[in-house]
Amino acid sequence: xxxxxxxxxxxxxxxxxxxxxxxxxxxxxxxxxxxxxxxxxxxxxxxxxxxxxxxxxxxxxxxxxxxxxxxxxxxxxxxxxxxxxxxxxxxxxxxxxxxxxxxxxxxxxxxxxxxxxxxxxxxxxxxxxxxxxxxxxxxxxxxxxxxxxxxxxxxxxxxxxxxxxxxxxxxxxxxxxxxxxxxxxxxxxxxxxxxxxxxxxxxxxxxxxxxxxxxxxxxxxxxxxxxxxxxxxxxxxxxxxxxxxxxxxxxxxxxxxxxxxxxxxxxxxxxxxxxxxxxxxxxxxxxxxxxxxxxxxxxxxxxxxxxxxxxxxxxxxxxxxxxxxxxxxxxxxxxxxxxxxxxxxxxxxxxxxxxxxxxxxxxxxxxxxxxxxxxxxxxxxxxxxxxxxxxxxxxxxxxxxxxxxxxxxxxxxxxxxxxxxxxxxxxxxxxxxxxxxxxxxxxxxxxxxxxxxxxxxxxxxxxxxxxxxxxxxxxxxxxxxxxxxxxxxxxxxxxxxxxxxxxxxxxxxxxxxxxxxxxxxxx
Numbered sequence: 001x002x003x004x005x006x007x008x009x010x011x012x013x014x015x016x017x018x019x020x021x022x023x024x025x026x027x028x029x030x031x032x033x034x035x036x037x038x039x040x041x042x043x044x045x046x047x048x049x050x051x052x053x054x055x056x057x058x059x060x061x062x063x064x065x066x067x068x069x070x071x072x073x074x075x076x077x078x079x080x081x082x083x084x085x086x087x088x089x090x091x092x093x094x095x096x097x098x099x100x101x102x103x104x105x106x107x108x109x110x111x112x113x114x115x116x117x118x119x120x121x122x123x124x125x126x127x128x129x130x131x132x133x134x135x136x137x138x139x140x141x142x143x144x145x146x147x148x149x150x151x152x153x154x155x156x157x158x159x160x161x162x163x164x165x166x167x168x169x170x171x172x173x174x175x176x177x178x179x180x181x182x183x184x185x186x187x188x189x190x191x192x193x194x195x196x197x198x199x200x201x202x203x204x205x206x207x208x209x210x211x212x213x214x215x216x217x218x219x220x221x222x223x224x225x226x227x228x229x230x231x232x233x234x235x236x237x238x239x240x241x242x243x244x245x246x247x248x249x250x251x252x253x254x255x256x257x258x259x260x261x262x263x264x265x266x267x268x269x270x271x272x273x274x275x276x277x278x279x280x281x282x283x284x285x286x287x288x289x290x291x292x293x294x295x296x297x298x299x300x301x302x303x304x305x306x307x308x309x310x311x312x313x314x315x316x317x318x319x320x321x322x323x324x325x326x327x328x329x330x331x332x333x334x335x336x337x338x339x340x341x342x343x344x345x346x347x348x349x350x351x352x353x354x355x356x357x358x359x360x361x362x363x364x365x366x367x368x369x370x371x372x373x374x375x376x377x378x379x380x381x382x383x384x385x386x387x388x389x390x391x392x393x394x395x396x397x398x399x400x401x402x403x404x405x406x407x408x409x410x411x412x413x414x415x416x417x418x419x420x421x422x423x424x425x426x427x428x429x430x431x432x433x434x435x436x437x438x439x440x441x442x443x444x445x446x447x448x449x450x451x452x453x454x455x456x457x458x459x460x461x462x463x464x465x466x467x468x469x470x471x472x473x474x475x476x477x478x479x480x481x482x483x484x485x486x487x488x489x490x491x492x493x494x495x496x497x498x499x500x501x502x503x504x505x506x507x508x509x510x511x512x513x514x515x516x517x518x519x520x521x522x523x
Contacts, residue, residue: 114229128236142209150209196215219239239252267313268321271308286307288303307508354518362424396425408440
C-alpha cells in the first residue's frame, strides 16, 4: 500500500480534529486526530492522546501543546517516509528499466534469470538475443533524433510478439532479448525468430528512413547446466556472433564448440587492444603489395595490408581480426594506426627518392561514417608531413548501400583535398558504373573473381573487356587485383587495364623488403 502526504483539504480536516476533548465533552483527555491517506483516499486515523487529570493551569496548557507538537512531528516523519519511498521507487525504475524505451533492462533480466535458474532448473526456457545491425548507421546518417524514433518503432514491432510466454528486454543500445517460456522445441524458436526479423525488415519510410532494420539473433536454450546469468549472456553473445558471420542464416543456436572459438576471439581482442593502447609489441604490423604497370611491370605504388602475429596464437588472418575489431569497437583506432604507419612508410619512400609513389589504405565503412574521419586524416597527414597525392583510400562497394549522401560528401571533401579515392572489389556488390559516374572517385579495383575467370574463358571475356573500356570512358583508372599468371597479365594489357596487382609481381612485403623491391624495379 502506498502512503501519500495529505492534500490541502485533508490537512484542513486534520487540523479541525486537533484539540478535541474525549467525546467532545470530556476535557480530562486531550486528543489529536491525524488522518492517514493511501492512494488519495483516507485509510484511517492515528490518535494521539494525553490524560489531563492531574494537570492544572499552566501545566494543563503545556500538556496540550506537547500533544500538538507530537502530532506535528508524526506528520513530518510520515512525510519524510513517503518522500523517501517515492524517491527509492524512482531509483529502482531507473535501475531496472531503459529510459528511452521503458523496457526492462539487462539488470532486470539478470535478476529474473537468477530466480528462474534457482527455482526451475532445466525448465523449457530460452533466451533470444537480437542485434539490430544498422542502428548505428542510421544514427550516423539520419541523426540521433531519427535514431530514437526508429528505436521506438522497432520496440513497437517487437512488442507484438510479447505474450504470457514471451518477455521483452532492452539488453543494450542495439540489442534486445526475448525471454521465451514453455516452448515446444527448437523449431518453434526458429519460426519465432524468422517472424521477428521479417517484422523488423519492413521499411521505415514513415520515419524518413529509407531502409528497414537488419537483425541477427543468437539463441540459448536453458538447461540444468545453466546456473549463472552471466554464463547465459556470454553464450547468447557467442551465438549472436556466429549468426552475424553467417551469410546463410540470420540466427544461430549456441553449442559447446562455440565456447572454444569465443576464447580464441577474446585472446585476439585482448592482444589487439593492448597493442593499440601501448604499441609495445610486434603483434600487429603492415606489409606492402606492389602495384605495377602491365607493360614494363614497374612499381607505381603499394597497397598497405594489416597483419597480426599473436604472441599466443601465432598468425591470425586479416578476415578474422578485422571482424573482431569491428565487433569490439576497435576498427576506428586500428584504421588510424594503419593510415599513420602507411604514411611513415611513404615518408621513407620519398626520402629514398620516390616522391611520386602512392600507397593505398583500406578504409572501413565505420571509419568513413565517423564524424571526425576527415579531421583525423588531415591530422595524420600533417603529423607525418605527407602530401595528399601520395595517399589513396580504398573503400568497398558495400559502404555505398546505406548513407549514400553522407558517403558522397565525405569522399568529395577528401578528393577536393587531393586524396585519391578507389572502389575496392568492384563487381562483387551492388554498385554499377553508372553510379560511379556520380561518385567522387578516381579508380576502381576489379575483383579477383573476374581476373580468375580469364583463364577459364581462354581470353574471351567480353564483360571484363567492356568493363575496362566503359570505366575509361568515365575517366576512371582501372586496377586488376589477384593477377597470378602471365596469361592474365597479357590479356589485361591488351584490354587496356592501367595497373595490376597480384602474386605474379610479388607477395606483400615488410617495409624494408618493399623499399628494396621498389629500388630493384627502377634499377
